[in-house]
Amino acid sequence: MQAVIPFPDLSSEILSINLFGFELALRWYALAYIAGILLGWRLVLRLVKTDRLWPGGRAPMTPDQVEELLTWVILGIILGGRLGFVLFYRPGHYLQNPADIVKLWEGGMAFHGGLLGVMLALILFCRKHRIALLSTADALAMATPPGLLFGRIANFINAELWGRPSDVPWAVVFPGEMAQYCPGWDQVPCARHPSQLYEAGLEGLLLGAVLLFLVYRRGWLRVPGQTVGLFFLGYGLARFVVEYFRQADPQFITPENPLGLVLHWHGYGISMGQLLSLPMVALGLGLIALARKRA
Secondary structure, three states: OOOOEEOOOOOOEEEEEEEOOEEEEEEHHHHHHHHHHHHHHHHHHHHHOOHHHOHHHOOOOOHHHHHHHHHHHHHHHHHHHHHHHHHHOOHHHHHHOHHHHHOHHHOOOOHHHHHHHHHHHHHHHHHHHOOOHHHHHHHHHHHHHHHHHHHHHHHHHOOOOOEOEOOOOOOEEOOOOOOOOOOOOOOOOOOEOOHHHHHHHHHHHHHHHHHHHHHHHHOHHHOOOHHHHHHHHHHHHHHHHHOOOEOOOHHHOEOOEOOOOOEEEOOEEEOHHHHHHHHHHHHHHHHHHHHHHHO
16 A cells, blocks of 8 residues: 555634624634744845955945845745746636636635845836945845745645646645546555645755855855856746656646646646746856956
């Protein structure tokens, strides 16, 4: 018999309160966003207060500007993440039901869209205050891995974005009819890769640890653009690899294309997540090369 790990008895809600007939719930996913943003904010504050880490021994912005930047980043995450999900993953549905776009409580956020939203917010913020774009981007790159770590753990608790069917010893039996719908898989119950935890480990723990080491021990912030370049490169590679273990979104899966590849030929191809990660890898390599050339 296959050795599997049953899904832990976890609720997506931490607590709920009935207030004047309305049920208000605090969910793990919301807490993950809050914790990631707050921890990233504190990390950036610490960085800008340590002048020796920056080019010329001077941080690119003040603590007060970090406070304002936080608001811009939150808006970029929410608006970009939602629009990214709408455009990248379910454009047909939202074209027919445009009112559903604002229903954030029903879920649906795309990391790549949120990243684009933050990048736009960052450019506008730096132009407004006339501060160094690449150094500010380096600071935000340092702040991002904690949010990725907490967000992916919340995905696991919510039993969403699970992986492909697998018989590895650490495969998890996720609850729900969709998780147990595994065409062509003869193992019952159907266990899957905990791909959310793979991403938490690679994008959150590993990438965050590497960035911290290079910034505090190797002085990478003194070369503007180098740190954010490594973030783009590291995230793009991590996401590309994990996509081999992650279940594709249902709208991409057909009987002829069971893996849900968006570009495929004779069973080989890449998923939407991999397609969106390739520009990040190219951008990361380009930023690192440009930064070293300028240095």
